[in-house]
Amino acid sequence: MNPDDQPNRERELTERVSLTDPEGRLNRAAVGFARWPLVETTGIGRGLRGRGRNKRWEYWNVITPTHIAALTVSSIDYAAVHEVWIYDRVTGEEVGRSATVIPPFGVELPGSLGGGPVRARTKNLAIDFTPMSDDRTRLRATIPDAVIDVVVSRPAAHDCLAVVVPWSDTRFQYTVKDVALPASGSLTVEEVEHHLPDGQSWAVLDHGRGRWPYDITWNWGAGSGRSHGRTIGLQVGGKWTAGTGVTENGVVVDGRLHKIGAELRWEYSTDDFLAPWRVHGGGLDAELIPFHDKRSRTNLGVLSGATDQCFGRWSGTFDTGVELIEFEDLVGFAEHVHNRW
Numbered sequence: 044m045n046p047d048d049q050p051n052r053e054r055e056l057t058e059r060v061s062l063t064d065p066e067g068r069l070n071r072a073a074v075g076f077a078r079w080p081l082v083e084t085t086g087i088g089r090g091l092r093g094r095g096r097n098k099r100w101e102y103w104n105v106i107t108p109t110h111i112a113a114l115t116v117s118s119i120d121y122a123a124v125h126e127v128w129i130y131d132r133v134t135g136e137e138v139g140r141s142a143t144v145i146p147p148f149g150v151e152l153p154g155s156l157g158g159g160p161v162r163a164r165t166k167n168l169a170i171d172f173t174p175m176s177d178d179r180t181r182l183r184a185t186i187p188d189a190v191i192d193v194v195v196s197r198p199a200a201h202d203c204l205a206v207v208v209p210w211s212d213t214r215f216q217y218t219v220k221d222v223a224l225p226a227s228g229s230l231t232v233e234e235v236e237h238h239l240p241d242g243q244s245w246a247v248l249d250h251g252r253g254r255w256p257y258d259i260t261w262n263w264g265a266g267s268g269r270s271h272g273r274t275i276g277l278q279v280g281g282k283w284t285a286g287t288g289v290t291e292n293g294v295v296v297d298g299r300l301h302k303i304g305a306e307l308r309w310e311y312s313t314d315d316f317l318a319p320w321r322v323h324g325g326g327l328d329a330e331l332i333p334f335h336d337k338r339s340r341t342n343l344g345v346l347s348g349a350t351d352q353c354f355g356r357w358s359g360t361f362d363t364g365v366e367l368i369e370f371e372d373l374v375g376f377a378e379h380v381h382n383r384w
Contacts, residue, residue, distance in 0.1 A: 050303070050304030050305045050325065051288045051289060051290060051304045051305070051306075052288070052304070053075055053076050053288070053289055053290070053302070053304050054074065054075035054076075055075060055076060055077065055078075055302075056073070056075045056076065056077040056081050056082070056205075056207075057077070057081075058081065059081050059082075059083060060072055060073045060081060060082055060083065061073065061082070061083045061084075061085075061086065062082050062083065062084045062086060062087065062207065062215070062217050062252065062253075063084075063086030063087065063092075066092065067086055067089075067092030068092070068212045068213060069209055069211070069212045069213070069215040071209070071212075073207045073217070074207050074209050074288075074289065075206075075207060075289065076204065076205060076206045076207075076289065076302060077205040077206075078202040078203065078204075078205070078300050079202070079203065079205065080155075080156040080157065080203065080205050080219050080250070081205065082155075082205060082207060082217050083154075083155050084154060084155045084156075084217055084252035085154030085155055085158075087099060087154075087252045087253065087254070088118070088120070089154075094120065095120050095121060096120065096213075096214070096254040096255060096257075097119070097120045097253075097254055098117070098118075098119050098120070098216075098251060098252070098253055098254070098255050098384075099117065099118050099119075099152045099251065099252050100115065100116065100117035100118070100119075100152075100249070100250075100251045101115075101116050101117070101152065101161045101172055101248070101249075101250055101251075102114070102115045102117075102248070102249040102250075102251075103172065103182050103195070103246060103247070103248055103249075104246065104247045104249075104265070104376070105182070105191075105193055105195075105226050105239075105244065105245070105246045105247075106244070106245050106246075106247075106267070106354075106374050106375070107226075107230075107237070107239050107240065107243065107244040108132070108240060108243050108244075109131065109132055109133055109237060110129060110130065110131055110132060110230050110232075110237060111129070111130040111132065111335075111354060112127075112128065112129045112130075112191055112193070112230055113126065113127075113128045113129075113337075114126070114127055114128075114170055114172075114182060114184050114191065115127075116150060116152065116161050116162070116163040116170050116172070117150075117152075118147050118150050118152055119147075119346075119384055120147075121145065121146060121147070121345075121346075122143055122144060122145045122146070122147055122346060123142075123143070123144040123145075123147035123148070123149065123150040123163065124141075124142070124143050124144075125141065125142045125144075125150070125163040125165065125168055125170060126139065126140070126141040126142075127139055127140050127141075127168055127170060127184045127186045127189070127191070128141075128337070129189050129191070129230060129232055130335060130337070130354070131232070132334075132335075135335070138186070138188040138189050138232055138233070139186065139188075140167050140168045140186040140187070140188075141168075142163075142165040142166075142167070142168050143341070143343065143346070144165060145343075149163060149164040149165060150162070150163050150164075151163075155252075156219055156250045157174050159174070160172065160173050160174070161173075167186060167187055168184075168185075168186055169183075169184065169185045169186075170183070170184045171183045171184070175194075178196070178197040178199075179194050179195060179196050179197065180194070180195045180197075181193070181194050181195075182194070182195060182228075182246075188232065188233055189230065189231060189232045189233070190230075190231040191228075191229075191230055191231075192228050192229055192231075193226050193227070193228035193229070193230075193239065193246070194226070194227050194228050195224050195225070195226050195246040195248075196224065196225045196226070196227070197221075197224060198224075198225070198298055199298075200298055200299075201223075201224070201295075201298040202295055202298060202299055202300035203219055203220065203221040203222075203248075203300070204219070204220045204221075204222075204278050204291060204293045204295075204300055204302070205217070205218070205219045205220075206218050206219075206220075206284075206289055206290070206291045207289065208253075208283070208284050208287050208289050208291070209287055209288070209289070210256060210287060213254060214253075214254050214255065214256055215253050215254060216251060216252075216253030216254075216255060216283075217251070217252045217253055218249065218250065218251050218253075218291060219248065219249075219250040219251075220247070220248070220249055220265065220278045220280075220291060221247065221248040221250075222245075222247050222265050222266070222267050222276030222277065222278050222295055223245055223247075223267040223268070223274055223275065223276030223295055224245065224246040224247070224248070224267075225241075225242070225244070225245065225246075226239055226244040226245060226246040227239050227241060227244065242269070245267035245268065245374070246267075247265045247267060247375070249263075255384065257383060257384065258382075258383050259283055259381075259382055260282050260283070260379075260380065260381045260382075261280065261281065261282050261283035261380050262279075262280060262281035262282050262283075262309050262377065262378065262379060262380075263279070263280050263281075263291075263377070263378050263380070264277065264278075264279040264280070264320070264322060264329075264331065264357075264375065264376060264377035264378070265277060265278055265279070265375045265376060266329075266331075266356075266357035266373035266374065266375030266376075267373060267374065267375060268370075268372060268373040268374055270369070270370040270371055270372065270373060271368075271369060271370070271371075273296060273297055273368070273370075274295075274296075274297050274298070275294065275295070275296060275368070275370045275373055276294070276295035276296075277294055277295075277329060277357055277370075277373055277375065278291065278292065278293050278294070278295070279291075279292050279303075279307055279322050279327070279329070279377075280292060280307075281306065281307055281309045281322075282309075284306070285306055290303060290304060290305065290306055290307075292304075292305070292306075292307055292325060292327070294327065294361045294363075294368075296361075296363075296368060301361070301363050303324075303325035303326065303327060304325065305324045305325030306324065307322050307323065307324040307325060307327065308322070308323055308324050309321075309322050310322075310323075311377070311379070313379065316333070316336045316351040316353050316379070317333045317334075317336055317353065318333075319331065319332055319333075320333070320353065320355075320377045322377070323359075326361055326362035326363065326364065327359070327360075327361050327362075328359045328360050328361075329357050329358070329359035329360075329361075330357070330358055330359055331353065331355045331356065331357050331375070331376075331377045332355045332356050332358075333353035333354060333355035333377075334354060334355050334356075335353070335354045335355075336351055336352070336353050336354075337350070337351070337352040337353075337354065338350070338351055339352075345383075346383070346384055347382070347383045347384075348380065348381065348382040348383065348384065349380070349381050350378060350379070350380045351378060351379050351380075352376050352377075352378040353376060353377055353378065354374070354375070354376045355374075355375070355376065355377075356371075356372050356373065356374055356375075357370070357371075357372075357373040357374075357375055358370060358371040358372065358373070359371075
């Protein structure tokens with residue numbers, strides 16, 4: 044076995060636990076992974092501990108046979124950063140609005156996932172994520188060019204991947220990555236309404252609460268769909284978790300998470316992000332063939348970043364240790380991000 048394939052000895056969390064201790068430092072009892080959002084994160088952003096380093100966000104990505112939509116609400120202590128973006132997979136046209144609000148105002152994020160509504164308001168942008176009583180979440184957004192009204196459903200016994208990543212007692216991140224969630228509703232672009240086809244429309248959640256290093260690079264990839272009669276959700280990450288003893292890697296098969304403890308190997312070209320990406324290790328061998336690069340560049344002095352988020356189709360195999368699962372045409376993305384924030 045390649046040394047990179049050696050799994051970390053990750054602890055599975057099975058009971059609710061606080062991310063922080065009473066002094067606002069990392070609670071080491073929270074380090075590990077869970078199949079449900081068990082970690083309480085109200086200590087992030089409260090008081091003076093970590094001022095300027097606290098990051099809180101909710102990101103939803105919705106993919107249909109004809110469109111891709113992305114919604115971001117975030118507060119990074121000294122700024123609020125939001126975005127609404129829609130891509131037409133047929134024509135290649137994009138519409139969207141983004142806003143960076145310094146100092147942050149017009150933003151509402153609950154202390155912990157599911158603890159209340161998420162809202163963002165700026166001059167040309169309104170976003171609402173509203174938890175519903177039946178394990179559904181309503182995503183609504185309005186910009187001058189478009190309206191999004193989507194309901195994301197959580198099937199019974201559907202696992203997510205919740206992970207606490209420890210850089211140190213003062214720098215740490217809790218992330219919930221939830222893939223292959225059925226979506227329904229509509230996207231209206233330039234007064235043309237597009238309904239999301241049942242069984243062919245999928246949502247992915249990235250929920251984050253933590254305190255980050257100022258300068259960091261990461262990879263993230265996700266894919267969702269039906270393949271060979273099974274519902275497959277792919278969740279992979281890299282770079283930012285290296286050396287922490289925890290990964291954010293896993294495959295959800297028919298709602299059941301198969302956690303990958305190994306750091307994966309990412310192969311892609313920063314000179315040509317639309318070339319194929321390969322991610323492998325820990326029983327997974329996956330390739331993404333991109334069809335669109337969503338490029339984002341920010342340079343506001345202390346806050347800067349570069350993101351290439353490449354949307355495409357995943358195919359490959361995953362060895363669970365019991366069976367070899369083949370998958371193809373999982374629509375999703377892989378990204379390379381470098382932030383100074």
